Amino acid sequence: MTQTAGAPAASPPDGSAVKAQPPAPGAKRALGDNTLLVTALAFVAAMVVGAILIAVSNPATRDSSHYFFSYPWDTFTSAWHAVRGAYVSLFQGAVFNPHTASSGTLAGILGPLSNTLARATPLILGGLSVGLAFRAGLFNIGGQGQIILGAVFAGYAGFAWHLPIVLHVIVAILAGVVGGGLWGALTGWLKARFGAHEVITTIMLNYVALYLLAFLLSVKGFQRPPYGQAISNVVDSNAQLPNLLGSNLAVNSGFLIALAAAYGMHWLLTRSTLGFQFRAVGANQFAARTAGMSVEKNYVRVMVVAGVLSGLAGVTQILGGATNYAITPDIDAGIGFDAITVALLGRANAGGTVLAGLLFGALKAGAVQMQSSTGIPVEVVEIIQALIVLFIAAPALVRFIFRLHGSGAGAGQDLAKGWNG
Amino acid sequence: MSTTASTEPDAVIVTHAVVERPVSTGRRVGIGVALVVVGVLCLLLGAGAHAHNATFDLTQGSEFVKIPNVTVPVAATAYVIGVLVIALGAYQAVRGLRANLLTVAGSLTALLFLFVFLSWAASGGQGSTIDVVGVLTNTVALASPLILGALAGVLCERSGVINVAIEGQMLAGAWAGAMFGTIIGRTGGVIAALVAGALMGWLLGVFAIRYLVNQVVLGVVLNVLSIGLTGFIYDAIMQPNANAMNNPQTFNNLAIPVLSKIPIVGPLLFDQNLIVYAMYLLIVGIHFALFRTRWGLRTRAVGEHPKAADTVGINVLRVRYRNVIMGGAVAGLGGAFMTLGSVGSFTKEITSGNGFIALAALIFGRWSPRGAVGAALLFGFAYELQTLLSLVSPPVTIPSNFLAMLPYVATIFAVAGLVGRVRAPAADGEPYVKG
Numbered sequence: 001m002t003q004t005a006g007a008p009a010a011s012p013p014d015g016s017a018v019k020a021q022p023p024a025p026g027a028k029r030a031l032g033d034n035t036l037l038v039t040a041l042a043f044v045a046a047m048v049v050g051a052i053l054i055a056v057s058n059p060a061t062r063d064s065s066h067y068f069f070s071y072p073w074d075t076f077t078s079a080w081h082a083v084r085g086a087y088v089s090l091f092q093g094a095v096f097n098p099h100t101a102s103s104g105t106l107a108g109i110l111g112p113l114s115n116t117l118a119r120a121t122p123l124i125l126g127g128l129s130v131g132l133a134f135r136a137g138l139f140n141i142g143g144q145g146q147i148i149l150g151a152v153f154a155g156y157a158g159f160a161w162h163l164p165i166v167l168h169v170i171v172a173i174l175a176g177v178v179g180g181g182l183w184g185a186l187t188g189w190l191k192a193r194f195g196a197h198e199v200i201t202t203i204m205l206n207y208v209a210l211y212l213l214a215f216l217l218s219v220k221g222f223q224r225p226p227y228g229q230a231i232s233n234v235v236d237s238n239a240q241l242p243n244l245l246g247s248n249l250a251v252n253s254g255f256l257i258a259l260a261a262a263y264g265m266h267w268l269l270t271r272s273t274l275g276f277q278f279r280a281v282g283a284n285q286f287a288a289r290t291a292g293m294s295v296e297k298n299y300v301r302v303m304v305v306a307g308v309l310s311g312l313a314g315v316t317q318i319l320g321g322a323t324n325y326a327i328t329p330d331i332d333a334g335i336g337f338d339a340i341t342v343a344l345l346g347r348a349n350a351g352g353t354v355l356a357g358l359l360f361g362a363l364k365a366g367a368v369q370m371q372s373s374t375g376i377p378v379e380v381v382e383i384i385q386a387l388i389v390l391f392i393a394a395p396a397l398v399r400f401i402f403r404l405h406g407s408g409a410g411a412g413q414d415l416a417k418g419w420n421g
Numbered sequence: 422m423s424t425t426a427s428t429e430p431d432a433v434i435v436t437h438a439v440v441e442r443p444v445s446t447g448r449r450v451g452i453g454v455a456l457v458v459v460g461v462l463c464l465l466l467g468a469g470a471h472a473h474n475a476t477f478d479l480t481q482g483s484e485f486v487k488i489p490n491v492t493v494p495v496a497a498t499a500y501v502i503g504v505l506v507i508a509l510g511a512y513q514a515v516r517g518l519r520a521n522l523l524t525v526a527g528s529l530t531a532l533l534f535l536f537v538f539l540s541w542a543a544s545g546g547q548g549s550t551i552d553v554v555g556v557l558t559n560t561v562a563l564a565s566p567l568i569l570g571a572l573a574g575v576l577c578e579r580s581g582v583i584n585v586a587i588e589g590q591m592l593a594g595a596w597a598g599a600m601f602g603t604i605i606g607r608t609g610g611v612i613a614a615l616v617a618g619a620l621m622g623w624l625l626g627v628f629a630i631r632y633l634v635n636q637v638v639l640g641v642v643l644n645v646l647s648i649g650l651t652g653f654i655y656d657a658i659m660q661p662n663a664n665a666m667n668n669p670q671t672f673n674n675l676a677i678p679v680l681s682k683i684p685i686v687g688p689l690l691f692d693q694n695l696i697v698y699a700m701y702l703l704i705v706g707i708h709f710a711l712f713r714t715r716w717g718l719r720t721r722a723v724g725e726h727p728k729a730a731d732t733v734g735i736n737v738l739r740v741r742y743r744n745v746i747m748g749g750a751v752a753g754l755g756g757a758f759m760t761l762g763s764v765g766s767f768t769k770e771i772t773s774g775n776g777f778i779a780l781a782a783l784i785f786g787r788w789s790p791r792g793a794v795g796a797a798l799l800f801g802f803a804y805e806l807q808t809l810l811s812l813v814s815p816p817v818t819i820p821s822n823f824l825a826m827l828p829y830v831a832t833i834f835a836v837a838g839l840v841g842r843v844r845a846p847a848a849d850g851e852p853y854v855k856g
Contacts (some may be wrong), residue, residue, distance in 0.1 A: 057657035139637055194837035199585070199637050200784055201836060203777055204829040215822035340641050377656035382649030389642045394632035 035347065041398050042391030043359075050384045051083045054376055058082035086376050093369020094362035107248040112365065118250035120361025121320065122147070122313040124258040126339025127357050128265050129184075129309035131348035133198075135269060136302040137282035142187055142202025143336030145209035146180040146307045150314025152213060153179030155327040156222070158235030158319060168238035173257075173315050180311015181304045183209065188303025192296035198303070206336065214329060224326065232327035241319045254316030259354070261309060266350035268305070278302050310336070341389045360385055452523070453514025459534050460507030466541040467499025471816045475540035476550040484684040495544045499537045506530055542815035551813065554688055556805055561689060561697070562763060564801025566591065566772070569700055569755030570779025571786065571793035572707055576748035577622075578788055579711065580741045581724040582629050583850040585640025586621065587752050588776025589647030594618040594753025596651040599760035599767035600659060602669030610669055611696065611757050618753015619746045621647060626745040630738055633852040644776075652769045659767065671765045672696065696758045703751060708790040720744055724846035727853040737853045752776070781832040788845060800828040 055061050061082055064074035092099070094116050100108040126143045133140035140146075154176030163171055187205060190196040216222045217230040224233045241252045269275040280288040281298045289295050317323065317331055342360055346353030367381040391398050399405065475495050479488040509526055512518070518526055543551050570587045577584035584590075597617035602610020625643060628634045659667040672694035681691040690701070711717035719740050722730040727737045759775070760767050778800055785799075786792025807821040 053653060057653070141637075141641065190833065190837050196833065196836040196838070200781075201833055203585075204781060204833045207774065207777070207829045208826050208833075211822040211826045214825075215820050218820070218822075337641060337645060340638070341645065344638060344642075377653045379649045379652035379656065382645055383653060386642050386646035386649055390628065390634075390639075390646070393634045393638060393642070394628055396632055 037404075038395045038398050039345065039392055041402050041404075042388050045391055045398065045401055046384045046387035047087075049387055050380050051087070053380060053383065054083050054086045055079035057376070082374075082376075085374050086370055086380070089370045089373045090363070090366035090381075092366070092373075094366030097369075105248075106245065110245065110249060112369070114245060114249035114251040115365035115368075116358065116362040117255050118252065118320065118322070118361075119364045120357045121252075121254045121258045121316045122322075122333075122335045123338055123342050123360050123364075124354055124357030125261055125309055125313035125316065126335045127342030127346055127353040128258075128261055128350065129306040129313070130339045130343035131346060131350075131353050132265055132269075132278070132309065133302060133306040134343060134348040135282050136278040136298065137285065138191075138299065138302060138306075139199050140184075140187075140202060140303070140306050140310075141199055141336070141340065142183065142205050142307075143310045143313070143339045144332045144334075145202065145206040145336070146183045146310030147314035147317065147332040147336055148209040148213050149183040149307075150176040150180035150311025151318040151327055151331045152216060152314075153311070154315045155232055155235060155318045155331075158239035158325075159233040160221070162236060163238060165238045168236060169241065169319065172235070172239040172319055173312075176311050176315035176318070177308050178311075180314060181308040184303040184305075184307015184310065185300060187307075188300035191303070192299045198299075210329075213327070213331070217327065217329060230329050235319060235325040239319060240321065240325055241316065243321075250321070252316075252320045254320040257312060257316060258357070261312060262350040262354045265309070265353075269350070274301065310339070313339070338385070341385050344389050345392060449517040450514045452527075453510045453512075453517075456510025456513055456526075456530060457507050458510075459530055460503045460505070460510055463499050463503030463506060463534060463537045466537050467496045467503060469816055470495040470499065470541050470544040472544040475543035477539075477543075478550050478552045479554065479685060481554045481688050483682060484687060485682050486684055488684050490550070493540055495540045498540060502533045502537050506533065539809075542810055543813050545814050545816040551809070554685060556809060557685070557689055559808070560798060560802045560805045561693075562801075563804045564798045565697055565700055565758050565762065566755040566775050567779045567782050567797035567800055568704065568794050569758065570752050570776050571782040571797050572703055572790060573618075573622075573748040573750075573752035573755065574780060574783035575707065575711070575788060575790050575793055576720075576744045576751060577625075578783065578849050579724045579846055580720045580744035581727060581846060581848040581851065581853070582625065582741055582745050583636040583640065584625065584745070584748060584752075585637050585780065586625050586643040586647070586776075587779050588772055588774070589640075589644040590618045590621040590625075590749045590752035591756035591759070591772045591776045591779075592644075592647045592651050592770070593621045594756025595760045595771050596654065596756070596767050597753065598757030599667055599669050600654070602757075602761050603666055607669055607672055607761055608695075610761055611754070614753045614757035614761075615750040616753070618756065619750040621753070622746045622749015623742075625749065626742045629745070629852065630741050633854070636850050636852075648770055651767075655767060655769055663766070667766050669761055669765065671763065672761055694762055696754060696762045699754065700758075703754075704790065704794055711790060721846070723853075724848055727848050727851075731853070731855065737855075741853070752779075755779070778828055781828055784845075785828075785832050785835045788849075799831075803827045 058078065060078040061075060064071075064078050068075050093112055095112055096109075097112050100111060102108070126147065129143055129146065130140050154172045157172040157175035158168070161168070161171065183205065187198050187201050190201045191198050214230065217232060220227065222232055223229075224231050241254050241257075243249060243252045244255065245251060267275075269279060277288070277293050277298050278301075280291065280293060281295050281302075285295045288298075313335055314331070317333065317335070318325065318327055322333070323331055338360060342356045343353060345359070346356035363381045363385065364378075367378040370376050370380070371378050473494055473496070474492050477491040477493075479491065509530065513523070513526070539551055570591055573587055573590065574584050594614035594617050598610040598614035600610075601613030605613075621643065625636075625639060628639050629636045655667075674692050674694050675698070677691040681687045683691070693701075711720065719730065719735050722733075722735060723737050723740045730740075731737050755775075756772060759771055764771065779797065782796035782800055783793045785796035786794070803824055807824045810819060810824070811821065
């Protein structure tokens, strides 16, 4: 997994790469069109760029580079050590850590994986939300707002009402679903009724939601006494999502919700009339209209479902304990935007989104460990994440770097084209 | 163009008659009712005023002429203005004003309402005074990054490339300005910010123009990339030795002699720092260039109908590349304003959504430089209002968070077509593939 700093980086290619090459016969063409391979190579290329950043920012590497020309090997060894150390601890934080596992406790062995699953949960749900909207030709950048509304509704139902066990958590989840769904519906309605572009309205509604949250966190009854901090009351234990593997491991039943939602989206898109309409509107809205479907109604419906999915992401944030069961100003934790990268990497289908969510969840969980043990900033993961998506969105670039042939279009190219469309 | 066509006699004489678009009754009455509502609000504000008088301070201290403070009786003013606005609204609802007159009436109403609102707000405390010049200066300062970001958007989107990455370009500029401003001096920092923003713009260009990546996706991803890169460098390099890496100090204001002493206008226009002067030049320059030069015509042609532009020999892709890179540089300057103009150092995600408000200003201003600047100033004022209201303590506390929402809500109304139609350049966001 680790790469040396000397490996080829994402150098800007010359113009020859862009032109759709004529289909060359043989295995190489198929190789370049293989989405899985392109995705894997995008990941490798992103990790290489990350490695270069780690190597360059490493103090030991920089010190030894002062005498690079008299003794270049030092620079390479210290760069190698920095990169290796970083990526090994990234792996240990995300999958398996022999040091903690040697204690023999369940938490020691499964701790890293459990963190990965816990981090992946909202990412998967958010990714499904963005992906579903993609399929209907809409671009949902409003994950942040929908997550906030979902978390606010679920959190309020969780701490303001006092219901018996089991019932309470279900009610809280439903409240979150309503919150996210309403916020999504607003976007869908604005598009259906007034033709307002969903990218613009979702970006704006994100900020409206952020300030609404900030306001709520200053209101008595919502804010936690003694009212000094911007934090809400704590959700009743009845309304918390139960942990799956005991209280020492972070993974909670929210992960099962995410898996169920993924299955639900798969079913919706492949087996239901509603999903068929979504796909028809996404593929060609004029054809869908000619076939008798109401494009406008479907805009609203798909945004409701997308909002519900993002709302669920908010539910797992608040009821899953990511913020100790209280609503904070950054309850969304940037998931709304990460979800876009998840959906693109997952190619907007349910199975792919789950895998992409797991990958980014692992990167996020590992980054924490990496920062604590090697001091490398967690932002490296954000860079890697952005680069992976850039590369898969521009497969021609990946093919150029790795000298493959092919002509497939990138992820997300058939989406909403312009502000007016 | 065939030669035979010109020899033929003019068979058809086309005359263009200016036909005034009939305004629908619903729209006419709707605007009228809205005006009446504003008038009623004025009356309510007048009734809710605590103190009798509100004072507006119009001077800063260094002007030639000292304009005396203006003190108005709050309730009486509010009642008079309220009745006038209600009368105006009633006339509009029944008879309807002409379009150009309506614009004037609308702006006037907005200004008068603002005046009533501010006097009401100032009537709450014990003899609170509103420092008008200070409010305006702060508005310009808060609006500066928004204006520059929105101008960056104008440059990109007028040539047909959607720029959702304004935030990322600003962030890169803010970072480069702070780091290189510390190492090689503030002016060098500004240049570094221009270069960093331009590089981010170039990245947008490469992926949007060469690799035909969906431009909204691209913008979002580039923002994440920029947040990651600048955050990484901040943690790895700048934070450990902040004095040598992240301590550029802010630019001093350069007061232009004589001119800066004009009341009200002087402090606003002629007592600013280098970046704000550059911004003023850019506003005028971009507006002029876009509508009066060959470059501007080409830019607009490429943004509206690239195929037609290509047919007459304009290199569509080159125009787009150039504009996107220039746009990135302008956004980078906006970022530099934050670190070198107002804060004096870089922190993670220092732009905190300003790039997105700039995008909102661009859309609210209907993709024109003038409109974008106006919208950015409006949004800057909405920010400043939050500070102002916390200072003067109005009779009824207005949660500042709701004021903070205003720009976003206004933009939603704008794109929903409730305040006139908003239309993007026709080819905005569509990659151009020859053939």
